[in-house]
Amino acid sequence: MGKFKISSWLNRSPSPMSDEDGKKQNRSSFSGLSSSLTSKPKEPQSNTTGIHTPPSDEPERQPSTSRMIALAQKIAKETEKLETYMKDNNLPMPSFDVDAPADFPKLPAEISRSRQEIIFATRELGLLAHGPRESLRWGVWEFSAKLFPPAETITLSELQSKTSLDPINLARILRLAMTKGIFREPVPGIIAHTAASRVLAEDSDLHAWVAFNGEDIFPAAAHVLEALKTHPEATSLTRAGFQFAFGTVDKEPMFVTFGKDPARARRMGKAMVSLTGGEGYEISYLLDVEGGGYDFSEIDAKGGTFVDVGGSHGFVDVDLAKKYRNMKFVVQDTAKTVESAPKPICEDEQVAGRIELMPHDFFQEQPTKDADVYFFRWIMHNYSTPYAVKLLKNLIPALKPGARVIINDHCLLEPGQENPWDETVMRRMDLVMLALLNAQERTEAEFRDLFKAASDGFVFKGVTRPKGCRMSIIEAVWRPDLVDYGASATPADADAAAGATGATTAADVEASTTNALEELELEDQEAK
Numbered sequence: 001m002g003k004f005k006i007s008s009w010l011n012r013s014p015s016p017m018s019d020e021d022g023k024k025q026n027r028s029s030f031s032g033l034s035s036s037l038t039s040k041p042k043e044p045q046s047n048t049t050g051i052h053t054p055p056s057d058e059p060e061r062q063p064s065t066s067r068m069i070a071l072a073q074k075i076a077k078e079t080e081k082l083e084t085y086m087k088d089n090n091l092p093m094p095s096f097d098v099d100a101p102a103d104f105p106k107l108p109a110e111i112s113r114s115r116q117e118i119i120f121a122t123r124e125l126g127l128l129a130h131g132p133r134e135s136l137r138w139g140v141w142e143f144s145a146k147l148f149p150p151a152e153t154i155t156l157s158e159l160q161s162k163t164s165l166d167p168i169n170l171a172r173i174l175r176l177a178m179t180k181g182i183f184r185e186p187v188p189g190i191i192a193h194t195a196a197s198r199v200l201a202e203d204s205d206l207h208a209w210v211a212f213n214g215e216d217i218f219p220a221a222a223h224v225l226e227a228l229k230t231h232p233e234a235t236s237l238t239r240a241g242f243q244f245a246f247g248t249v250d251k252e253p254m255f256v257t258f259g260k261d262p263a264r265a266r267r268m269g270k271a272m273v274s275l276t277g278g279e280g281y282e283i284s285y286l287l288d289v290e291g292g293g294y295d296f297s298e299i300d301a302k303g304g305t306f307v308d309v310g311g312s313h314g315f316v317d318v319d320l321a322k323k324y325r326n327m328k329f330v331v332q333d334t335a336k337t338v339e340s341a342p343k344p345i346c347e348d349e350q351v352a353g354r355i356e357l358m359p360h361d362f363f364q365e366q367p368t369k370d371a372d373v374y375f376f377r378w379i380m381h382n383y384s385t386p387y388a389v390k391l392l393k394n395l396i397p398a399l400k401p402g403a404r405v406i407i408n409d410h411c412l413l414e415p416g417q418e419n420p421w422d423e424t425v426m427r428r429m430d431l432v433m434l435a436l437l438n439a440q441e442r443t444e445a446e447f448r449d450l451f452k453a454a455s456d457g458f459v460f461k462g463v464t465r466p467k468g469c470r471m472s473i474i475e476a477v478w479r480p481d482l483v484d485y486g487a488s489a490t491p492a493d494a495d496a497a498a499g500a501t502g503a504t505t506a507a508d509v510e511a512s513t514t515n516a517l518e519e520l521e522l523e524d525q526e527a528k
């Protein structure tokens with residue numbers, strides 16, 4: 001097939017429509033979006049590099065507040081027109097109900113135009129309301145945002161010379177991105193940054209998040225169905241979509257694959273920084289007692305010990321130690337992670353002096369005995385139930401009565417109970433965990449079951465969530481003295497009795513997950 005010249009393509013008129021109404025409708029429908037996401041064509045000033053500086057008299061952008069209000073008003077006005085027409089003509093209203101019509105009926109041109117305006121104005125308002133970083137984080141696309149400076153423009157052909165893509169395919173990708181407000185084309189063939197593409201160029205952690213999604217998560221997600229069809233139980237770390245995508249089924253978990261490829265591991269690390277640094281995930285939520293954070297003052301008063309299991313470089317502990325001046329902290333992570341932690345961990349000696357970094361594999365028995373708190377942040381959601389139960393069981397030999405186990409993770413509400421954006425983010429994360437690790441986000445009942453499966457000695461205290469935070473605080477207390485085994489002589493007997501009533505028990509979990517536990521043993525051997 002012969003290639004057509006990009007210039008001819010650029011100069012093509014928009015999609016042809018035969019009747020006059022159609023033409024009007026087409027132009028009018030796109031007007032809202034184009035006026036904000038692109039600016040009026042202006043001749044750029046070129047320099048010898050082919051990179052163009054936008055003309056100084058580029059039209060002033062409207063401040064986003066007035067644009068947002070204008071869009072909201074347009075949405076209200078056009079929605080009213082559409083609804084009035086539907087009501088007057090006794091047509092069914094659009095809804096999410098299962099029996100709602102799948103398509104709109106044929107509408108007169110004017111009403112059809114209103115519908116298009118609603119669609120595009122809503123999309124644009126959504127992009128503005130999310131802001132560039134959030135839109136990008138969750139609407140990931142692969143771009144070449146770093147290839148030219150934010151204040152400048154570049155010709156499509158110059159941009160092409162900086163990538164391995166041919167001009168046609170580069171233009172195709174860019175123009176799709178432009179529909180999401182990423183890059184714009186002020187004059188045909190000249191590409192300029194938008195707020196979103198600038199953030200991509202300037203925020204290397206966000207860039208890593210986008211690349212991690214494009215190159216690791218998307219291939220894994222594309223193989224989830226294959227993984228689920230082959231292994232419906234979806235508990236094994238070596239049988240997730242990730243392994244089917246990268247040819248490592250029954251060979252190694254994702255973290256082992258990444259361990260062999262430092263650049264890929266670094267990229268994931270940066271992606272996690274971007275994700276967990278985002279709005280709704282700040283550590284300040286945990287610290288802000290008035291706002292629903294956790295109050296450690298009782299433990300602080302007695303100089304108690306806080307163990308951060310899988311605590312990375314201990315940044316949570318540094319923040320806690322700054323607030324609570326008597327508590328001691330033990331940060332446990334893999335030997336490699338512990339070695340790479342900043343030294344000193346904090347400039348404030350009073351803080352640094354109370355934080356110990358300790359290499360520890362959390363699939364082994366907990367070595368720090370009699371601590372007051374064992375804390376798991378962003379850990380449990382990385383594991384399917386058999387693994388998560390094992391993590392809790394590994395604590396038991398170290399626990400003193402009254403010891404608190406605190407999990408800091410998403411906690412899923414019933415469908416529709418969350419605000420729609422947070423629900424989307426959490427449920428996406430749930431499926432990302434499935435694709436990469438056969439892991440999951442959990443509901444309160446599922447957290448309760450985890451503790452119950454680990455031991456009846458855990459008394460589940462419940463779930464709290466700081467206002468505005470996406471992460472919840474899930475707590476249980478170790479009270480083996482309160483366990484009532486009834487007529488049964490031992491916890492195992494009690495488990496058996498509970499099984500007879502249909503309750504989930506540790507024995508049930510273990511029996512149904514032999515493969516996952518065998519895998520754990522395999523990893524133990526590999527670690528040794």
Ligand SMILES: C[S@@+](CC[C@H](N)C(=O)[O-])C[C@H]1O[C@@H](n2cnc3c(N)ncnc32)[C@H](O)[C@@H]1O
Nearest residue numbers: 310311312332333334337360361362363377378
């Ligand atoms: C998602 S990160 C969470 C880090 C930290 N808790 C936070 O809140 O950001 C998971 C952490 O678990 C650590 N990890 C993974 N496998 C581990 C193991 N077997 N034993 C101890 N730590 C492990 C990783 O090195 C990483 O620091």
